[in-house]
Amino acid sequence: MRTLVTIALLMLVGSRLPRPYITPAKSENATQKEESTMQTTSAQDLSHITIDLAIKRGVHSVAFSPDGTTIASDKNNTVGLWDAVTGQEIEMAKNFWVAFQGNFTADINSIAFSPDGQMIAGGINESEVICIWDATTGENLRSMKENAPNALHWVNTVAFSTNSKILASGSEDGNLYLWDVETGRKLKTLTEDAKNIFSVAFSSDGKTLASGNAGNTIRLWDIATGEKLKTLVGHTNWVFSVAFSPDGQTLASGSWDKTIRLWDTTTGQQLKVLTGHTLTVWSVAFSSDGLTLASGSQDKTVRLWNIATGAHIATLTGHTAPVKSVAFSSDGVTLASGSMDSTVRLWDLTSPLLLRKDKAE
Secondary structure, eight states, X not given: OOOOEEEEEOOOTTOOOOOOOOOOOOOSSTTSXXXXXXXXXXXXXXXXXXXXXXXXTOOOOEEEOTTSSEEEEEETTEEEEEETTTOOBOOOSSOOOOOSSSSOOOOEEEEEEOTTSSEEEEEESSTTEEEEEETTTOOEEEEEXXXXXXXXXXXXXXXXXXXXXXXXXXXXXXXXXXXXXXXXXXXXXXXXXXXXXXXXXXXXXXXXXXXXXXXXXXXXXXTTTOOEEEEEEOOSSOEEEEEEOTTSSEEEEEETTSOEEEEETTTOOEEEEEOOOSSOEEEEEEOTTSSEEEEEEXXXXXXXXXXXXXXXXXXXXXXXXXXXXXXXXXXXXXXXXXXXXXXXXXXXXXXXXXXXXXXXX
């Protein structure tokens, strides 16, 4: 598989920037060649870096490292790491292979950085398999698999607790588990009655887990006891993404019903319904200051929203296929988006062009 990293430098006032050189990144297959190029882009394209993975499957998940210097994305059956400033692929000692029961590889559906920055977890497109890798070397640290009779389908979503000690996973067969990161031992089974768990997220205090499901609802769970705290009802179709605000007081959710909803996590009350996307909302993410929400959609766009008012701030266009995942850098300056067009785009949220677009909208 050839991986082409294309970095588009944002054109300001119609000027063209010089084209620098990037050292080709190491391929996952030593017999294959890989090249990187840089090119300018038009002022209408607000993404200042575009990373083209050139893979048929598309990009399903993107994540920033806690320090904001690195972008991770699924890359078929491995994980790709990219420098968040240059877009250049980072060469690893190992290749993030899915190592389970011998020489075993499978596609990766979801990835997550641990808050301490030391690990990356992946939910695997195989029956209840999860892998944890060393974020600095790519070495497979451990693999977990649930062998229960009803654990028959792939893992859709993974998330680390804030102390990096617990991993939550949700699966296509409706299984929702908590795992001990150090040992790989299953800690708890959280009993859902939905057939599919699409997204999980931990609150900032590490006490609550949220899960979005195919029952059109969101569940809030007590991590210590495994008890269900609340069921949030309002969406009219499957809930594909959930995200806690940094203070843990608000939960955002994105759904097949084309809406984004904001919820009070204490009362379970629905606060706002954000509309504007014309198709499924696949992913939502809060900025680190909790003031802005980003959403990625089947309609090929990324939208930014004001949390306090619910107002639409801007629409970011450029992807040519559904946007499956969005993530903010820790400083809130950069937004990453991963798409079925096989690209990861990095958006400079301080760009004068974007600020002018905000005012125009």
